[in-house]
Amino acid sequence: MSKHPGSVWIDQNFDTLPKNQWIAVDENGLVEHDSDFKTLIKKLESRGIDLSNVSLTFVPEGVYQ
Numbered sequence: 001m002s003k004h005p006g007s008v009w010i011d012q013n014f015d016t017l018p019k020n021q022w023i024a025v026d027e028n029g030l031v032e033h034d035s036d037f038k039t040l041i042k043k044l045e046s047r048g049i050d051l052s053n054v055s056l057t058f059v060p061e062g063v064y065q
Contacts, residue, residue, distance in 0.1 A: 006055030019061035024054040 005027030010017070017023055021033040022040045031054055032047070034040040044051060
């Protein structure tokens with residue numbers, strides 16, 4: 001099974017991502033972020049972004065990096 005292009009981008013750019021945020025990323029980079037998951041989804045939907053085209057993950061701060 002191959003990785004989503006957004007997941008590859010996250011792996012390559014993790015240190016530059018906003019901390020303590022839910023992020024949405026595609027193959028080109030960060031699409032949107034928010035500290036609240038539901039708000040992030042609403043932002044994406046309001047922009048007409050197909051959720052199947054982005055990788056969603058939470059970026060913690062601290063020891064879990």
